[in-house]
Amino acid sequence: MTDPQWTILKTLRWTADYFRGKGVLEPRASAEVLLAHVLGLSRLDLYLRYDQPLAPEELARFKVLMVRRRQGEPVAYLTGHREFWSLDFQVAPGVLIPRPETEILVSAALEAARNKMVGTGLQPAASATGQEGDHRIWGVEIGVGSGAVVVALAKELPQMDWLALDLSAAALTVARDNARRHGVGGRLHFVRGDLVSGLKPGPRFALLVANLPYVPRAEWEQLPKDIRDFEPREALLGGDDGLDLIRPLVRQAQQYLPPGGCIALEVGAGQAEQVLDLLRETEAYEQLESLEDYQGIQRVVRGRRR
Ligand SMILES: C[S@@+](CC[C@H](N)C(=O)[O-])C[C@H]1O[C@@H](n2cnc3c(N)ncnc32)[C@H](O)[C@@H]1O
Known part of the structure; x- marks a missing residue:
């Protein structure tokens, strides 16, 4: 050529x-x-x-x-960009490329926030920072990756602050950059941690969202080479049945949500019923439901803290 x-x-x-x-x-x-x-x-x-x-x-x-x-290198890693929620996000090797179906998680959280939170003026029972006089409304995303979800939510919900947590330092660097580029860096607070283990218990968050790794071990080999060889395993693989991270998060999440607070979790194909059962077992939620993605897959599980 x-x-x-x-x-x-x-x-x-x-x-x-x-x-x-x-x-x-x-x-x-x-x-x-x-x-x-x-x-x-x-x-x-x-x-x-x-x-x-x-x-x-x-x-x-x-x-x-x-x-x-x-x-096989994904286009987004070659250009350094991927569009999500009609916003341009920077991506880099080592950090998951945001997927179109994850926009369902954003719309599920937004709908909950607008219907249940803004309408009723719900405030977290205690502040997320633990500081006296902190009356802002807080949300938390566990596993922010590039920051696509939390940045989209922060742009849509200007009245909220967010704790943006990930185990990966590389992800936090990219997410911080994306937050700054989209003008929401001042309302996002980045924390490195393993699920909620580093967070002080207390009903601090009006919204808890997570798109944790959920690919079952047996399905890993079936994924396209573009994903398997280039995207971070630790952002995708969820153990034998895919629920190794979702299960402990569901066990612990309720202590961070005040009554009326919302949990929204992205899940893999065929996992929604299992995750709804895990949430039911806690007896902490009402209005439990799953929401479909563009392909008709039950992609997001959502519930309201009793
Ligand atoms: C499927 S990616 C989702 C990234 C982003 N939220 C999105 O939707 O594009 C999962 C993210 O969870 C993070 N993660 C994996 N295990 C974790 C853990 N134990 N605690 C916190 N974050 C974790 C990964 O580093 C990765 O960034």
Whole structure:
């Protein structure tokens, strides 16, 4: 590909065919996003300027990304960006790429906040910081990753502050950066910890959300190579049945929620009933329900603290 007559359209067509032949997932979209990234254009611009030839330096940079994509590296790691909740998030290797179905977790938490919390003026019974005179409303996300969920919620709910917790230092660095870029850094408080083990018990949070690792061990090998070889195992793998992290969180979460507070958990395909049962066993929740994603999978489990 050194011919100066490589136009945008010719490059796109050639690359999409090449990717298709090599079994790359989403061949056309991959080609478009990578070329748009190299040229500093939107995907739409590519088609508006379809006959523009590429400079040798642009072709060279594109070729490097093309080879990495052929080897399975996710597009989001190659560009350093992924859109979520119509916001641009930075992503980096070592941190999970936010998924479209996780927007269901955001809308489930938002709906709960707007219907149950804002409407009734619910305040956490005690402040999250433990400081005298702290009357703000707090939420907590356990396992923030890139920060996509907590940043989207912070943007939508300007009256709330959030504790943003993860076990991974790499995730917290990326999440902190995303919070700053979206102007909500002042209302997000980042903590490194293992589930809620480092948090002082007390009904401090009006909302508790989590998208913890939930892939069962047996399903790991069936995941596409793009995920298995490039995304962090510790952000995805949830032990033998996928519930190794969700189970202890459900056991402990109730002590952090005041009456009327809401828990919302993302779960894997086929796990919703089991997680609802775990929540029922605590006898701490009412209005337990699961919510479907765009593919008809019960993706989020939600309940209201009695
Ligand atoms: C499936 S990812 C979700 C990331 C992000 N919330 C999202 O939805 O895109 C799970 C996250 O939980 C974190 N995690 C895994 N085990 C944890 C633990 N024991 N305590 C806290 N966070 C944990 C991982 O580092 C990862 O960032």
